[in-house]
Amino acid sequence: MDTQKTRRAPFAALRRGTAMPVAAQVLIAGTLFSRVGDTLASLGLVLHAADRDIRFGVTEVMLAELIPTVLAAPLIGSVVDRFSARAVCLWALLAQSLSLGAATVAGGFHVRVVLIALSALAGVASVAAGFKMLPAVAGERHTGRANSLLTAGLSVAGLIGPPLAGFLNSQWGTGVLLAVDAVSFLVLAGCTMLAVPRSVDVAIGRRPATRLADGYRALRDAPVVGTLMPALAASILAISIENVAGVFYLRDVVDGNDTVFGLFLATWALGSVPGALLAGRVRWADRHTLLILGGITGMGLGLLLTGLIPVAAVIFPLFLIAGFGNGACNVGLRNAVHSRVPAEVHGSAWACFQALSRSCIGLGFLLGTPNSLVSSQGQVIISGVIPLVAIAWAGLVTVRRGEHTVTETSA
Incomplete structure:
Protein backbone atom coordinates (compact mmCIF):
# COMPACT_ATOMS: atom_id res chain seq x y z
CA MET A 1 0.00 0.00 0.00
CA ASP A 2 1.18 3.50 -0.81
CA THR A 3 1.91 5.13 2.54
CA GLN A 4 2.06 8.60 0.94
CA LYS A 5 5.04 9.57 3.12
CA THR A 6 6.66 11.46 0.26
CA ARG A 7 3.70 13.77 -0.29
CA ARG A 8 4.33 16.27 2.46
CA ALA A 9 7.24 18.28 1.15
CA PRO A 10 5.46 20.19 -1.65
CA PHE A 11 3.09 21.69 0.91
CA ALA A 12 5.62 22.72 3.53
CA ALA A 13 5.34 26.35 2.48
CA LEU A 14 1.60 26.27 3.05
CA ARG A 15 1.68 24.90 6.57
CA ARG A 16 2.72 28.07 8.47
CA GLY A 17 2.72 26.21 11.75
CA THR A 18 -0.94 25.23 11.70
CA ALA A 19 -2.08 21.84 12.97
CA MET A 20 -3.88 21.23 9.71
CA PRO A 21 -2.01 22.06 6.47
CA VAL A 22 -3.43 25.17 4.84
CA ALA A 23 -3.67 23.26 1.54
CA ALA A 24 -6.10 20.81 3.15
CA GLN A 25 -8.11 23.64 4.67
CA VAL A 26 -8.44 25.31 1.28
CA LEU A 27 -9.59 22.08 -0.39
CA ILE A 28 -12.11 21.38 2.39
CA ALA A 29 -13.48 24.94 2.30
CA GLY A 30 -13.98 24.74 -1.47
CA THR A 31 -15.71 21.37 -1.15
CA LEU A 32 -18.13 22.70 1.47
CA PHE A 33 -18.97 25.77 -0.59
CA SER A 34 -19.67 23.53 -3.57
CA ARG A 35 -21.87 21.26 -1.45
CA VAL A 36 -24.03 24.23 -0.47
CA GLY A 37 -24.32 25.04 -4.17
CA ASP A 38 -25.41 21.47 -4.94
CA THR A 39 -28.13 21.69 -2.30
CA LEU A 40 -29.37 24.96 -3.78
CA ALA A 41 -29.61 23.51 -7.28
CA SER A 42 -31.32 20.28 -6.23
CA LEU A 43 -33.87 21.94 -3.97
CA GLY A 44 -34.40 24.68 -6.52
CA LEU A 45 -35.56 22.15 -9.10
CA VAL A 46 -37.65 20.30 -6.51
CA LEU A 47 -39.37 23.54 -5.47
CA HIS A 48 -39.87 24.46 -9.14
CA ALA A 49 -41.54 21.10 -9.81
CA ALA A 50 -43.76 21.50 -6.76
CA ASP A 51 -44.73 25.10 -7.61
CA ARG A 52 -45.60 24.21 -11.20
CA ASP A 53 -47.32 20.96 -10.15
CA ILE A 54 -45.18 18.98 -12.60
CA ARG A 55 -46.27 15.34 -12.48
CA PHE A 56 -43.48 13.15 -11.06
CA GLY A 57 -41.17 16.18 -11.22
CA VAL A 58 -39.68 15.67 -7.75
CA THR A 59 -39.06 11.98 -8.49
CA GLU A 60 -37.46 12.94 -11.79
CA VAL A 61 -34.96 15.22 -10.05
CA MET A 62 -34.06 12.54 -7.50
CA LEU A 63 -33.60 9.87 -10.16
CA ALA A 64 -31.44 12.22 -12.22
CA GLU A 65 -29.03 12.46 -9.31
CA LEU A 66 -29.13 8.76 -8.42
CA ILE A 67 -29.05 6.79 -11.66
CA PRO A 68 -25.88 8.26 -13.27
CA THR A 69 -23.89 7.52 -10.14
CA VAL A 70 -25.07 3.93 -9.89
CA LEU A 71 -24.49 3.10 -13.53
CA ALA A 72 -21.26 4.93 -14.30
CA ALA A 73 -19.33 4.90 -11.02
CA PRO A 74 -17.07 1.89 -11.75
CA LEU A 75 -16.00 3.27 -15.14
CA ILE A 76 -15.46 6.80 -13.84
CA GLY A 77 -13.57 5.55 -10.79
CA SER A 78 -11.16 3.64 -13.01
CA VAL A 79 -10.51 6.85 -14.97
CA VAL A 80 -9.65 8.68 -11.74
CA ASP A 81 -7.13 5.97 -10.84
CA ARG A 82 -5.62 5.72 -14.30
CA PHE A 83 -4.87 9.42 -14.79
CA SER A 84 -3.90 12.38 -12.62
CA ALA A 85 -6.53 12.85 -9.92
CA ARG A 86 -5.92 16.60 -10.06
CA ALA A 87 -6.53 16.81 -13.80
CA VAL A 88 -9.61 14.57 -13.66
CA CYS A 89 -11.03 16.65 -10.82
CA LEU A 90 -10.52 19.96 -12.65
CA TRP A 91 -12.04 18.72 -15.92
CA ALA A 92 -14.99 17.22 -14.03
CA LEU A 93 -15.61 20.46 -12.14
CA LEU A 94 -15.51 22.39 -15.40
CA ALA A 95 -18.07 20.00 -16.89
CA GLN A 96 -20.29 20.43 -13.83
CA SER A 97 -20.06 24.21 -14.05
CA LEU A 98 -20.90 24.21 -17.75
CA SER A 99 -23.85 21.86 -17.20
CA LEU A 100 -25.28 24.05 -14.45
CA GLY A 101 -24.57 27.18 -16.47
CA ALA A 102 -26.54 25.73 -19.38
CA ALA A 103 -29.34 24.73 -16.97
CA THR A 104 -29.49 28.34 -15.77
CA VAL A 105 -30.44 29.64 -19.21
CA ALA A 106 -32.47 26.60 -20.30
CA GLY A 107 -36.19 27.19 -20.27
CA GLY A 108 -37.71 23.72 -19.96
CA PHE A 109 -37.87 21.79 -16.69
CA HIS A 110 -37.01 18.44 -18.28
CA VAL A 111 -34.02 19.93 -20.10
CA ARG A 112 -32.74 21.24 -16.79
CA VAL A 113 -33.13 17.81 -15.24
CA VAL A 114 -31.06 16.25 -18.04
CA LEU A 115 -28.32 18.84 -17.44
CA ILE A 116 -28.45 18.11 -13.70
CA ALA A 117 -27.97 14.43 -14.56
CA LEU A 118 -24.89 15.30 -16.63
CA SER A 119 -23.54 17.31 -13.72
CA ALA A 120 -24.15 14.37 -11.38
CA LEU A 121 -22.25 12.13 -13.79
CA ALA A 122 -19.24 14.46 -13.73
CA GLY A 123 -19.69 14.77 -9.97
CA VAL A 124 -18.81 11.10 -9.52
CA ALA A 125 -15.37 11.89 -10.92
CA SER A 126 -14.81 15.09 -8.95
CA VAL A 127 -15.87 13.50 -5.65
CA ALA A 128 -13.75 10.38 -6.21
CA ALA A 129 -10.75 12.50 -7.23
CA GLY A 130 -11.23 14.76 -4.21
CA PHE A 131 -11.28 11.72 -1.93
CA LYS A 132 -8.07 10.49 -3.55
CA MET A 133 -6.31 13.85 -3.23
CA LEU A 134 -7.18 14.59 0.40
CA PRO A 135 -4.40 12.45 1.95
CA ALA A 136 -1.92 14.08 -0.44
CA VAL A 137 -2.72 17.58 0.77
CA ALA A 138 -3.37 16.74 4.44
CA GLY A 139 -0.44 14.38 4.91
CA GLU A 140 -0.68 10.95 6.49
CA ARG A 141 -0.68 12.40 10.00
CA HIS A 142 -3.62 14.75 9.43
CA THR A 143 -5.84 12.72 7.09
CA GLY A 144 -8.12 11.57 9.92
CA ARG A 145 -8.57 15.11 11.17
CA ALA A 146 -9.23 16.33 7.62
CA ASN A 147 -11.96 13.72 7.19
CA SER A 148 -13.44 14.81 10.52
CA LEU A 149 -13.57 18.49 9.55
CA LEU A 150 -14.93 17.70 6.10
CA THR A 151 -17.71 15.48 7.48
CA ALA A 152 -18.68 18.03 10.12
CA GLY A 153 -18.64 20.76 7.50
CA LEU A 154 -20.90 18.76 5.20
CA SER A 155 -23.43 18.53 8.03
CA VAL A 156 -23.29 22.29 8.50
CA ALA A 157 -23.73 22.73 4.75
CA GLY A 158 -26.79 20.51 4.99
CA LEU A 159 -28.20 22.87 7.60
CA ILE A 160 -27.48 26.03 5.62
CA GLY A 161 -28.53 24.84 2.16
CA PRO A 162 -32.28 24.12 2.53
CA PRO A 163 -33.38 27.39 4.19
CA LEU A 164 -31.09 29.38 1.90
CA ALA A 165 -32.54 27.60 -1.13
CA GLY A 166 -36.06 28.38 -0.01
CA PHE A 167 -35.25 32.06 0.49
CA LEU A 168 -33.38 32.54 -2.79
CA ASN A 169 -36.00 30.63 -4.75
CA SER A 170 -38.79 32.79 -3.35
CA GLN A 171 -36.86 35.97 -4.14
CA TRP A 172 -35.22 35.30 -7.51
CA GLY A 173 -36.33 31.92 -8.80
CA THR A 174 -34.67 28.62 -9.67
CA GLY A 175 -32.32 30.09 -12.28
CA VAL A 176 -30.36 31.97 -9.61
CA LEU A 177 -29.90 28.78 -7.57
CA LEU A 178 -28.56 26.95 -10.60
CA ALA A 179 -26.20 29.84 -11.36
CA VAL A 180 -24.85 29.83 -7.81
CA ASP A 181 -24.14 26.12 -8.12
CA ALA A 182 -22.32 26.68 -11.42
CA VAL A 183 -20.12 29.32 -9.75
CA SER A 184 -19.49 27.04 -6.75
CA PHE A 185 -17.84 24.46 -9.02
CA LEU A 186 -15.51 27.11 -10.39
CA VAL A 187 -14.64 28.15 -6.83
CA LEU A 188 -13.83 24.53 -5.96
CA ALA A 189 -11.70 24.24 -9.10
CA GLY A 190 -9.74 27.31 -8.00
CA CYS A 191 -9.27 25.85 -4.52
CA THR A 192 -8.09 22.57 -6.06
CA MET A 193 -5.49 24.33 -8.22
CA LEU A 194 -4.22 26.22 -5.18
CA ALA A 195 -4.17 23.24 -2.82
CA VAL A 196 -2.77 20.69 -5.28
CA PRO A 197 0.02 22.23 -7.40
CA ARG A 198 0.68 20.62 -10.76
CA SER A 199 4.11 19.54 -9.53
CA VAL A 200 2.67 16.93 -7.15
CA ASP A 201 0.59 15.04 -9.72
CA VAL A 202 3.21 12.29 -9.88
CA ALA A 203 2.92 11.76 -6.11
CA ILE A 204 -0.76 10.87 -6.25
CA GLY A 205 -0.98 7.13 -6.84
CA ARG A 206 -1.91 6.04 -10.36
CA ARG A 207 -2.66 2.64 -11.76
CA PRO A 208 -1.87 2.32 -15.47
CA ALA A 209 -4.18 -0.65 -15.99
CA THR A 210 -7.57 -0.79 -14.25
CA ARG A 211 -10.68 -2.93 -14.48
CA LEU A 212 -14.24 -1.89 -13.75
CA ALA A 213 -14.52 -4.27 -10.81
CA ASP A 214 -11.31 -3.08 -9.09
Whole structure:
Protein backbone atom coordinates (compact mmCIF):
# COMPACT_ATOMS: atom_id res chain seq x y z
CA MET A 1 0.00 0.00 0.00
CA ASP A 2 1.18 3.50 -0.81
CA THR A 3 1.91 5.13 2.54
CA GLN A 4 2.06 8.60 0.94
CA LYS A 5 5.04 9.57 3.12
CA THR A 6 6.66 11.46 0.26
CA ARG A 7 3.70 13.77 -0.29
CA ARG A 8 4.33 16.27 2.46
CA ALA A 9 7.24 18.28 1.15
CA PRO A 10 5.46 20.19 -1.65
CA PHE A 11 3.09 21.69 0.91
CA ALA A 12 5.62 22.72 3.53
CA ALA A 13 5.34 26.35 2.48
CA LEU A 14 1.60 26.27 3.05
CA ARG A 15 1.68 24.90 6.57
CA ARG A 16 2.72 28.07 8.47
CA GLY A 17 2.72 26.21 11.75
CA THR A 18 -0.94 25.23 11.70
CA ALA A 19 -2.08 21.84 12.97
CA MET A 20 -3.88 21.23 9.71
CA PRO A 21 -2.01 22.06 6.47
CA VAL A 22 -3.43 25.17 4.84
CA ALA A 23 -3.67 23.26 1.54
CA ALA A 24 -6.10 20.81 3.15
CA GLN A 25 -8.11 23.64 4.67
CA VAL A 26 -8.44 25.31 1.28
CA LEU A 27 -9.59 22.08 -0.39
CA ILE A 28 -12.11 21.38 2.39
CA ALA A 29 -13.48 24.94 2.30
CA GLY A 30 -13.98 24.74 -1.47
CA THR A 31 -15.71 21.37 -1.15
CA LEU A 32 -18.13 22.70 1.47
CA PHE A 33 -18.97 25.77 -0.59
CA SER A 34 -19.67 23.53 -3.57
CA ARG A 35 -21.87 21.26 -1.45
CA VAL A 36 -24.03 24.23 -0.47
CA GLY A 37 -24.32 25.04 -4.17
CA ASP A 38 -25.41 21.47 -4.94
CA THR A 39 -28.13 21.69 -2.30
CA LEU A 40 -29.37 24.96 -3.78
CA ALA A 41 -29.61 23.51 -7.28
CA SER A 42 -31.32 20.28 -6.23
CA LEU A 43 -33.87 21.94 -3.97
CA GLY A 44 -34.40 24.68 -6.52
CA LEU A 45 -35.56 22.15 -9.10
CA VAL A 46 -37.65 20.30 -6.51
CA LEU A 47 -39.37 23.54 -5.47
CA HIS A 48 -39.87 24.46 -9.14
CA ALA A 49 -41.54 21.10 -9.81
CA ALA A 50 -43.76 21.50 -6.76
CA ASP A 51 -44.73 25.10 -7.61
CA ARG A 52 -45.60 24.21 -11.20
CA ASP A 53 -47.32 20.96 -10.15
CA ILE A 54 -45.18 18.98 -12.60
CA ARG A 55 -46.27 15.34 -12.48
CA PHE A 56 -43.48 13.15 -11.06
CA GLY A 57 -41.17 16.18 -11.22
CA VAL A 58 -39.68 15.67 -7.75
CA THR A 59 -39.06 11.98 -8.49
CA GLU A 60 -37.46 12.94 -11.79
CA VAL A 61 -34.96 15.22 -10.05
CA MET A 62 -34.06 12.54 -7.50
CA LEU A 63 -33.60 9.87 -10.16
CA ALA A 64 -31.44 12.22 -12.22
CA GLU A 65 -29.03 12.46 -9.31
CA LEU A 66 -29.13 8.76 -8.42
CA ILE A 67 -29.05 6.79 -11.66
CA PRO A 68 -25.88 8.26 -13.27
CA THR A 69 -23.89 7.52 -10.14
CA VAL A 70 -25.07 3.93 -9.89
CA LEU A 71 -24.49 3.10 -13.53
CA ALA A 72 -21.26 4.93 -14.30
CA ALA A 73 -19.33 4.90 -11.02
CA PRO A 74 -17.07 1.89 -11.75
CA LEU A 75 -16.00 3.27 -15.14
CA ILE A 76 -15.46 6.80 -13.84
CA GLY A 77 -13.57 5.55 -10.79
CA SER A 78 -11.16 3.64 -13.01
CA VAL A 79 -10.51 6.85 -14.97
CA VAL A 80 -9.65 8.68 -11.74
CA ASP A 81 -7.13 5.97 -10.84
CA ARG A 82 -5.62 5.72 -14.30
CA PHE A 83 -4.87 9.42 -14.79
CA SER A 84 -3.90 12.38 -12.62
CA ALA A 85 -6.53 12.85 -9.92
CA ARG A 86 -5.92 16.60 -10.06
CA ALA A 87 -6.53 16.81 -13.80
CA VAL A 88 -9.61 14.57 -13.66
CA CYS A 89 -11.03 16.65 -10.82
CA LEU A 90 -10.52 19.96 -12.65
CA TRP A 91 -12.04 18.72 -15.92
CA ALA A 92 -14.99 17.22 -14.03
CA LEU A 93 -15.61 20.46 -12.14
CA LEU A 94 -15.51 22.39 -15.40
CA ALA A 95 -18.07 20.00 -16.89
CA GLN A 96 -20.29 20.43 -13.83
CA SER A 97 -20.06 24.21 -14.05
CA LEU A 98 -20.90 24.21 -17.75
CA SER A 99 -23.85 21.86 -17.20
CA LEU A 100 -25.28 24.05 -14.45
CA GLY A 101 -24.57 27.18 -16.47
CA ALA A 102 -26.54 25.73 -19.38
CA ALA A 103 -29.34 24.73 -16.97
CA THR A 104 -29.49 28.34 -15.77
CA VAL A 105 -30.44 29.64 -19.21
CA ALA A 106 -32.47 26.60 -20.30
CA GLY A 107 -36.19 27.19 -20.27
CA GLY A 108 -37.71 23.72 -19.96
CA PHE A 109 -37.87 21.79 -16.69
CA HIS A 110 -37.01 18.44 -18.28
CA VAL A 111 -34.02 19.93 -20.10
CA ARG A 112 -32.74 21.24 -16.79
CA VAL A 113 -33.13 17.81 -15.24
CA VAL A 114 -31.06 16.25 -18.04
CA LEU A 115 -28.32 18.84 -17.44
CA ILE A 116 -28.45 18.11 -13.70
CA ALA A 117 -27.97 14.43 -14.56
CA LEU A 118 -24.89 15.30 -16.63
CA SER A 119 -23.54 17.31 -13.72
CA ALA A 120 -24.15 14.37 -11.38
CA LEU A 121 -22.25 12.13 -13.79
CA ALA A 122 -19.24 14.46 -13.73
CA GLY A 123 -19.69 14.77 -9.97
CA VAL A 124 -18.81 11.10 -9.52
CA ALA A 125 -15.37 11.89 -10.92
CA SER A 126 -14.81 15.09 -8.95
CA VAL A 127 -15.87 13.50 -5.65
CA ALA A 128 -13.75 10.38 -6.21
CA ALA A 129 -10.75 12.50 -7.23
CA GLY A 130 -11.23 14.76 -4.21
CA PHE A 131 -11.28 11.72 -1.93
CA LYS A 132 -8.07 10.49 -3.55
CA MET A 133 -6.31 13.85 -3.23
CA LEU A 134 -7.18 14.59 0.40
CA PRO A 135 -4.40 12.45 1.95
CA ALA A 136 -1.92 14.08 -0.44
CA VAL A 137 -2.72 17.58 0.77
CA ALA A 138 -3.37 16.74 4.44
CA GLY A 139 -0.44 14.38 4.91
CA GLU A 140 -0.68 10.95 6.49
CA ARG A 141 -0.68 12.40 10.00
CA HIS A 142 -3.62 14.75 9.43
CA THR A 143 -5.84 12.72 7.09
CA GLY A 144 -8.12 11.57 9.92
CA ARG A 145 -8.57 15.11 11.17
CA ALA A 146 -9.23 16.33 7.62
CA ASN A 147 -11.96 13.72 7.19
CA SER A 148 -13.44 14.81 10.52
CA LEU A 149 -13.57 18.49 9.55
CA LEU A 150 -14.93 17.70 6.10
CA THR A 151 -17.71 15.48 7.48
CA ALA A 152 -18.68 18.03 10.12
CA GLY A 153 -18.64 20.76 7.50
CA LEU A 154 -20.90 18.76 5.20
CA SER A 155 -23.43 18.53 8.03
CA VAL A 156 -23.29 22.29 8.50
CA ALA A 157 -23.73 22.73 4.75
CA GLY A 158 -26.79 20.51 4.99
CA LEU A 159 -28.20 22.87 7.60
CA ILE A 160 -27.48 26.03 5.62
CA GLY A 161 -28.53 24.84 2.16
CA PRO A 162 -32.28 24.12 2.53
CA PRO A 163 -33.38 27.39 4.19
CA LEU A 164 -31.09 29.38 1.90
CA ALA A 165 -32.54 27.60 -1.13
CA GLY A 166 -36.06 28.38 -0.01
CA PHE A 167 -35.25 32.06 0.49
CA LEU A 168 -33.38 32.54 -2.79
CA ASN A 169 -36.00 30.63 -4.75
CA SER A 170 -38.79 32.79 -3.35
CA GLN A 171 -36.86 35.97 -4.14
CA TRP A 172 -35.22 35.30 -7.51
CA GLY A 173 -36.33 31.92 -8.80
CA THR A 174 -34.67 28.62 -9.67
CA GLY A 175 -32.32 30.09 -12.28
CA VAL A 176 -30.36 31.97 -9.61
CA LEU A 177 -29.90 28.78 -7.57
CA LEU A 178 -28.56 26.95 -10.60
CA ALA A 179 -26.20 29.84 -11.36
CA VAL A 180 -24.85 29.83 -7.81
CA ASP A 181 -24.14 26.12 -8.12
CA ALA A 182 -22.32 26.68 -11.42
CA VAL A 183 -20.12 29.32 -9.75
CA SER A 184 -19.49 27.04 -6.75
CA PHE A 185 -17.84 24.46 -9.02
CA LEU A 186 -15.51 27.11 -10.39
CA VAL A 187 -14.64 28.15 -6.83
CA LEU A 188 -13.83 24.53 -5.96
CA ALA A 189 -11.70 24.24 -9.10
CA GLY A 190 -9.74 27.31 -8.00
CA CYS A 191 -9.27 25.85 -4.52
CA THR A 192 -8.09 22.57 -6.06
CA MET A 193 -5.49 24.33 -8.22
CA LEU A 194 -4.22 26.22 -5.18
CA ALA A 195 -4.17 23.24 -2.82
CA VAL A 196 -2.77 20.69 -5.28
CA PRO A 197 0.02 22.23 -7.40
CA ARG A 198 0.68 20.62 -10.76
CA SER A 199 4.11 19.54 -9.53
CA VAL A 200 2.67 16.93 -7.15
CA ASP A 201 0.59 15.04 -9.72
CA VAL A 202 3.21 12.29 -9.88
CA ALA A 203 2.92 11.76 -6.11
CA ILE A 204 -0.76 10.87 -6.25
CA GLY A 205 -0.98 7.13 -6.84
CA ARG A 206 -1.91 6.04 -10.36
CA ARG A 207 -2.66 2.64 -11.76
CA PRO A 208 -1.87 2.32 -15.47
CA ALA A 209 -4.18 -0.65 -15.99
CA THR A 210 -7.57 -0.79 -14.25
CA ARG A 211 -10.68 -2.93 -14.48
CA LEU A 212 -14.24 -1.89 -13.75
CA ALA A 213 -14.52 -4.27 -10.81
CA ASP A 214 -11.31 -3.08 -9.09
CA GLY A 215 -13.15 -0.64 -6.83
CA TYR A 216 -15.64 -3.22 -5.59
CA ARG A 217 -12.87 -5.78 -5.08
CA ALA A 218 -10.83 -3.25 -3.12
CA LEU A 219 -13.76 -2.53 -0.81
CA ARG A 220 -14.56 -6.22 -0.39
CA ASP A 221 -10.99 -7.30 0.32
CA ALA A 222 -9.94 -4.43 2.61
CA PRO A 223 -9.72 -5.30 6.32
CA VAL A 224 -12.56 -3.76 8.36
CA VAL A 225 -14.13 -2.14 5.28
CA GLY A 226 -15.15 -5.40 3.62
CA THR A 227 -16.52 -6.88 6.83
CA LEU A 228 -18.61 -3.84 7.68
CA MET A 229 -19.82 -2.92 4.20
CA PRO A 230 -23.14 -4.87 4.55
CA ALA A 231 -23.84 -3.05 7.82
CA LEU A 232 -23.04 0.28 6.19
CA ALA A 233 -25.36 -0.52 3.30
CA ALA A 234 -28.09 -1.46 5.79
CA SER A 235 -27.71 1.84 7.64
CA ILE A 236 -27.96 3.85 4.42
CA LEU A 237 -31.06 1.87 3.44
CA ALA A 238 -32.60 2.47 6.88
CA ILE A 239 -32.00 6.23 6.84
CA SER A 240 -33.48 6.46 3.35
CA ILE A 241 -36.61 4.58 4.44
CA GLU A 242 -37.04 7.00 7.34
CA ASN A 243 -36.40 10.01 5.11
CA VAL A 244 -39.61 9.22 3.23
CA ALA A 245 -41.77 7.49 5.86
CA GLY A 246 -40.64 9.98 8.49
CA VAL A 247 -42.20 12.86 6.56
CA PHE A 248 -45.63 11.37 7.23
CA TYR A 249 -44.97 9.87 10.67
CA LEU A 250 -43.19 12.85 12.22
CA ARG A 251 -45.70 15.35 10.86
CA ASP A 252 -48.46 13.26 12.45
CA VAL A 253 -46.58 13.31 15.75
CA VAL A 254 -46.54 17.13 15.76
CA ASP A 255 -50.04 17.51 14.24
CA GLY A 256 -48.78 18.83 10.92
CA ASN A 257 -46.55 21.56 12.39
CA ASP A 258 -43.95 22.04 9.64
CA THR A 259 -41.75 24.22 11.83
CA VAL A 260 -41.28 21.47 14.41
CA PHE A 261 -40.82 18.93 11.63
CA GLY A 262 -38.04 21.06 10.18
CA LEU A 263 -36.43 21.26 13.62
CA PHE A 264 -36.42 17.45 13.78
CA LEU A 265 -34.36 17.35 10.58
CA ALA A 266 -32.03 20.08 11.81
CA THR A 267 -31.50 18.20 15.08
CA TRP A 268 -30.11 15.16 13.23
CA ALA A 269 -27.67 17.38 11.33
CA LEU A 270 -26.67 19.21 14.52
CA GLY A 271 -25.91 15.91 16.24
CA SER A 272 -23.68 14.78 13.40
CA VAL A 273 -21.34 17.77 13.82
CA PRO A 274 -19.93 16.82 17.28
CA GLY A 275 -20.02 13.16 16.24
CA ALA A 276 -17.75 13.89 13.29
CA LEU A 277 -15.45 16.21 15.25
CA LEU A 278 -14.95 13.80 18.15
CA ALA A 279 -14.32 10.92 15.73
CA GLY A 280 -11.42 12.94 14.31
CA ARG A 281 -9.55 13.18 17.60
CA VAL A 282 -6.21 11.41 17.69
CA ARG A 283 -7.31 8.75 20.18
CA TRP A 284 -10.23 7.74 17.92
CA ALA A 285 -8.77 8.26 14.45
CA ASP A 286 -7.60 4.63 14.04
CA ARG A 287 -10.56 2.92 15.72
CA HIS A 288 -12.42 2.41 12.49
CA THR A 289 -14.47 -0.62 13.49
CA LEU A 290 -15.59 0.93 16.77
CA LEU A 291 -16.57 4.20 15.11
CA ILE A 292 -18.56 2.49 12.36
CA LEU A 293 -20.30 -0.08 14.55
CA GLY A 294 -20.94 2.45 17.32
CA GLY A 295 -22.25 4.98 14.84
CA ILE A 296 -24.61 2.49 13.20
CA THR A 297 -25.82 1.40 16.65
CA GLY A 298 -26.65 5.00 17.54
CA MET A 299 -28.57 5.48 14.30
CA GLY A 300 -30.44 2.19 14.65
CA LEU A 301 -31.47 2.80 18.26
CA GLY A 302 -32.43 6.37 17.51
CA LEU A 303 -34.69 5.36 14.63
CA LEU A 304 -36.19 2.38 16.46
CA LEU A 305 -37.10 4.37 19.58
CA THR A 306 -38.37 7.24 17.42
CA GLY A 307 -40.87 4.84 15.89
CA LEU A 308 -41.81 3.28 19.22
CA ILE A 309 -42.23 6.56 21.15
CA PRO A 310 -44.29 9.11 19.17
CA VAL A 311 -43.55 12.02 21.49
CA ALA A 312 -41.81 15.14 20.12
CA ALA A 313 -39.91 15.87 23.35
CA VAL A 314 -38.39 12.38 23.18
CA ILE A 315 -37.68 12.39 19.45
CA PHE A 316 -35.45 15.48 19.64
CA PRO A 317 -32.75 13.83 21.83
CA LEU A 318 -33.12 10.60 19.87
CA PHE A 319 -32.35 12.45 16.64
CA LEU A 320 -29.35 14.08 18.32
CA ILE A 321 -28.05 10.62 19.25
CA ALA A 322 -28.73 9.22 15.78
CA GLY A 323 -27.07 12.23 14.15
CA PHE A 324 -24.05 11.87 16.44
CA GLY A 325 -23.73 8.25 15.35
CA ASN A 326 -24.11 9.27 11.70
CA GLY A 327 -21.23 11.74 11.95
CA ALA A 328 -18.95 9.31 13.77
CA CYS A 329 -19.74 6.50 11.31
CA ASN A 330 -19.02 8.68 8.27
CA VAL A 331 -15.61 9.70 9.62
CA GLY A 332 -14.78 6.12 10.56
CA LEU A 333 -15.66 4.96 7.05
CA ARG A 334 -13.61 7.62 5.27
CA ASN A 335 -10.61 6.94 7.51
CA ALA A 336 -10.96 3.19 7.03
CA VAL A 337 -11.01 3.45 3.24
CA HIS A 338 -8.06 5.85 3.20
CA SER A 339 -6.07 3.58 5.52
CA ARG A 340 -7.12 0.11 4.45
CA VAL A 341 -7.58 0.43 0.70
CA PRO A 342 -4.44 0.84 -1.49
CA ALA A 343 -3.98 4.46 -2.60
CA GLU A 344 -3.79 3.51 -6.28
CA VAL A 345 -7.45 2.40 -6.22
CA HIS A 346 -8.86 5.06 -3.91
CA GLY A 347 -10.72 6.66 -6.82
CA SER A 348 -12.35 3.43 -7.95
CA ALA A 349 -13.17 2.36 -4.41
CA TRP A 350 -14.83 5.64 -3.45
CA ALA A 351 -16.72 5.87 -6.74
CA CYS A 352 -18.02 2.33 -6.22
CA PHE A 353 -19.04 3.18 -2.67
CA GLN A 354 -20.99 6.12 -4.09
CA ALA A 355 -22.77 3.69 -6.42
CA LEU A 356 -23.55 1.32 -3.54
CA SER A 357 -24.76 4.21 -1.40
CA ARG A 358 -27.01 5.65 -4.10
CA SER A 359 -28.47 2.19 -4.81
CA CYS A 360 -29.41 1.81 -1.16
CA ILE A 361 -30.86 5.32 -1.13
CA GLY A 362 -33.04 4.60 -4.15
CA LEU A 363 -34.28 1.31 -2.68
CA GLY A 364 -34.90 3.02 0.65
CA PHE A 365 -37.02 5.71 -0.99
CA LEU A 366 -39.15 3.00 -2.58
CA LEU A 367 -39.54 1.01 0.64
CA GLY A 368 -40.35 4.15 2.61
CA THR A 369 -43.13 5.21 0.24
CA PRO A 370 -46.56 4.99 1.95
CA ASN A 371 -48.49 1.79 1.25
CA SER A 372 -51.45 -0.16 2.57
CA LEU A 373 -49.36 -2.94 4.12
CA VAL A 374 -47.25 -1.06 6.69
CA SER A 375 -48.02 2.27 8.36
CA SER A 376 -45.51 5.10 8.28
CA GLN A 377 -44.81 4.46 11.98
CA GLY A 378 -44.19 0.81 11.22
CA GLN A 379 -41.80 1.77 8.43
CA VAL A 380 -39.81 3.97 10.83
CA ILE A 381 -39.63 1.10 13.34
CA ILE A 382 -38.41 -1.23 10.59
CA SER A 383 -35.79 1.36 9.60
CA GLY A 384 -34.39 1.11 13.14
CA VAL A 385 -34.42 -2.69 13.23
CA ILE A 386 -32.53 -3.12 9.94
CA PRO A 387 -29.18 -1.57 11.02
CA LEU A 388 -29.32 -3.20 14.46
CA VAL A 389 -29.67 -6.65 12.91
CA ALA A 390 -26.90 -5.82 10.45
CA ILE A 391 -24.42 -4.73 13.14
CA ALA A 392 -25.20 -7.80 15.23
CA TRP A 393 -24.19 -9.91 12.24
CA ALA A 394 -21.17 -7.70 11.52
CA GLY A 395 -20.08 -7.96 15.14
CA LEU A 396 -20.13 -11.75 14.97
CA VAL A 397 -18.16 -11.75 11.72
CA THR A 398 -15.65 -9.28 13.16
CA VAL A 399 -15.06 -11.43 16.24
CA ARG A 400 -14.68 -14.56 14.12
CA ARG A 401 -12.13 -12.89 11.88
CA GLY A 402 -10.25 -11.46 14.84
CA GLU A 403 -10.44 -7.85 13.63
CA HIS A 404 -9.77 -5.47 16.52
CA THR A 405 -12.32 -2.84 17.51
CA VAL A 406 -10.21 -0.88 19.97
CA THR A 407 -6.56 -0.87 19.03
CA GLU A 408 -6.54 -0.80 15.28
CA THR A 409 -3.56 0.61 13.46
CA SER A 410 -3.60 2.26 10.08
CA ALA A 411 -2.12 0.22 7.29
